[in-house]
Amino acid sequence: MERITDSRYYAAAVYAGSTIFLFADQNLLSPNLSIVAEEFGFDDEERDRKLGGYVALAFFTLGCPVSFLVGYLADRHRRIPLFALIIVLGEGACFFTYFTTTYTGLLVTRALTGISVGGALPLIFSLLSDMFGSEHRQLVSAMVGGGMGFGIAFGQMLAGFVGPAYGWRLPFIIVSIPAFICALLMLTTLKEPARGGQEAAVKEIGGGSGGRVQDSSGGGGNKEWVERENGNIPARKAVCVPDVYKPSEDGWETFKQLLRNKTAMLLFLQGLPGCLPWGLVYVFLNDYLSNDRGLSIESATLVITLFGVGCFGGLVVGGAYGQYLQGKSSKQPIILMAVTEIIGCFPLFYLLNNVGEGSSYGVALLFSMLSGFMASITGPNVRAVLQNVTLPEQRGAAFALLNTTDDIGKGAGPFVIALMVTAFGDRQLAFNVVILGWLLGGIVNGLIYFTVEVDEAACQKIVRETYVKSIEMASLDERKSEQLSLMGLGGAGEVEKPRGKKVGVGMSGGVDDGEESVVIIDV
Template sequence: MNRSTTSEEATLELDWLESEVDSTTIPQYTSQPQHLLLQERDDGDEHINVNDDSIQQPHLPISLHLQQQRKLATTLYLITTSLLFADQNLLSPNLSTIAAEFNFDEMERDKKLGGDIAIAFFMVGVPASFIVGCLADVMNRRSLLFLWVILIGEGACMATYWVQTYTQLYWCRAMTGMSVGGALPLIYSVLGDYYEPSERGWVSGAVSMGCGIGISIGQGLAGVLGPRYGWRVPFLVVSIPAMICALGVWLLVGEVERGGGEKKSMLTSAKEKDVGRRICDEDERVLEMNTLQAIVQGAPGCIPWGIINTFLNDYLSSDRGMTVEGATLMILVFGLGNFVGVSLGGIGASYLYSIYGPRYPSLLSGGSAIAGCFPMWALLNYDYNNTNDSNSYESDENTNDGDMTTNNSPLFVLGAITFLAGAASGITGPIVKSTLQNVTLPQMRGQAFALLNTFDDFGRGLGPAFVAWMIEQMGGRRKAFNVGVGGWLFCGLFNGMLFFTVESDEEKVRMGVEGLMSNGDGEVVANGSNSLSNENERQSGSTLELAQLN
């Protein structure tokens, strides 16, 4: 016998149904809003159709609003990411010009402009990553936090336009580490709350794509505008739009519910009095991991990127005889290849995850990192001029022995090599970051990506400094660069090892989240928090091994 149900009773019944539906069956975000799906419950003679027009459906406007918000948020965050990485690459095309202005010789050029400034970036970026990452896990107004992080870092970028001494340049570039180091953990934390695990592959790919586009934009702007209008102008062109985008995030993007990518009933929250304790507890668990192993894994993968971002443009123009514009063109081709590689990585990760499970994306990521070494070596050692022994390591690297003005080799060969190097190097990044999102709990993602970004900063900062040291010890750039590119071999091996651990890590995280559901009120009590921390501590090193650079 059918029983009539009031609107209030039906709403309660809907809440009961939502608590019973498994998150893998009906995700929070779907192409068709879940409130439009037919949900029915049979209980003896009782039958309720949730889609009955007489029943109030409060989720309709919320779901549509969230879908619109995440599109806007993703777009603004991607644009800002591109501008941040453009900022980071504004010096490299004009290193020799800047060195001449400050009266540096060639060794001082590589050490001070390539190495010392990168170390300063690292020294500011690492604390920023940890502080902002922790705040991202406990603050509700993350868009305001994002605004302040960008204003500080990009304000320093804009101030670079007025520098007159090397000391002023040094500190302005150091403060830029605040925006790059602090923004990325925050971006990944927010986007992880907007998207489901199966969607995070292409989302992380989009962010990595933004990084690659930013590298190309920065190198391109500096390479084109620098010789014509001075090396300072590009800093204005990049910093002002970045601050406008951050302001747009604060004004236009609402705050997403923490853990929104997971099932709503699995979300956890802490009381205000527990916030400080929770940060300390989770940081303690992170610091108990094998930090030395993580640094060994992360640092080698960053060294080749230090070569590409800091030295490659100037190397092609100053050491190999190309014009600044020609070298910049090769960097743009590399960026185009990186764009394609990141796209393949994001799409490939989502496809492999959906069809074969979480283990196989790690094989794609590790294999591509190793494969990227070979076209990169070819780019560094390509015989630009077949009429002389330009590949001989005994030749003087400062005599432009491979003058491109006399190059009889087809230009498309050099372009093809550069494109392949960019494509192979771009696949790993989105896979690493999407996997890291999947093996961390919602309330720990900011701290997890702060740890990951620390290893990124380690490579971006100490990587170029290490390369500058190798240049001095080996007597030239080319030898040092060839050794540095080998870092991708280790990066690929460690990423491939995730094949054996990532599936169990994801399962342990899922079980830990489900364990919280037994609390009933969804609140993290002391025992619950410790239980989740122990689950992450028992993971077999996946989070650490994920700290590889793209």
């Protein structure tokens, strides 16, 4: 019987748990902006500019280059140790935020915390795409995305209720310690999945790891069980093959290839305007509702918490329904993505312009949850589509680019909002303009309807051709090994390593060192 720690669902649960605490960290400051501003002696303008704008900008500015670096490394190195390291670095800074006593110290620790959020997403979705095929990716993306939404809601609620009573610093300790535990679980219980083993083209031919990987190489490779129903390879023969998806030595070439992919480009672009309202909600809205619209900090926090609950529901429903639509046509999830993102604008407009001391608090909670629900349906489908139109060796870089455009929206958004508030002297006007980002993002998502089928088919064609070539090379090398053994030139039971160009089937790590996988292939 398979051990629970060998299950890909257990691994996905660990990754989802990690995202809860990483994203809870992201917004621990926002419910208490005015409290922090009072401690540091800031007026209202300085509060928005320094705490709302500069801190958010620093958080995501560091996250952007980290995403690129981690995306590059994720396509070339073992991803689980890298993920654990990213968590320890970023959440270590979160932990030490508790001890800051100056604005400069706060700015530095929040910037360093961006390492964990910036580096996590390229790794998570690179790993998940090698654990689950296209028939499950919307649901799995929703599971991890649900961890993000729940984490954001949990962080807002924690800071909003703990901060006024015990000080704004304590939530940073509460969130960082469980994140360290998740990193430890990754290192001690999870195994690296074979890269490319879940592609539809590989499964059609007869390969695919089914998610089961036995790492017996001490970290350099893996023994992957691959079933073959056709072909001339003798039953249960061990063939030593390098990774079929060895990335280009030139990391910039990978990014250039992605920029030539029309669907991927549109997915990257939609994140720029589409993430601006998220920056508004999670950085400014709590403080806006309590200081400008007359709600208490606790009441405003509950409004934002219900937004997060709506996000969680939207992620789950969006993933499940998107998966259903994907089974019918790869175009249909695109319609879902575009329409729901645009609809999400309207309940958020209500929150900004109609909530106040004399309005119905119950209606505010309902509209907050509805806005989060509609706007979050897009997320799991965007990530699933990006996995489906990119090659396995490109996905670390692809999610680095997606995360970067998201970070620009989330990080630059609060900074731009702060500048607009300063220039116009009107928070409400600036916030209303920013909400239109979801309208623009929905329009860009709609354009993907015209490109997704072509790019998905092209991706699977390349995977299929490369995999067939790897099988042929493996078979040829096996025959050479047998001939050498019969001639007395090879030891009994030894496997001859292939020479020449490196092609082969799935490998979990050590790509940069040119190490190979021993793969058992059945007829």
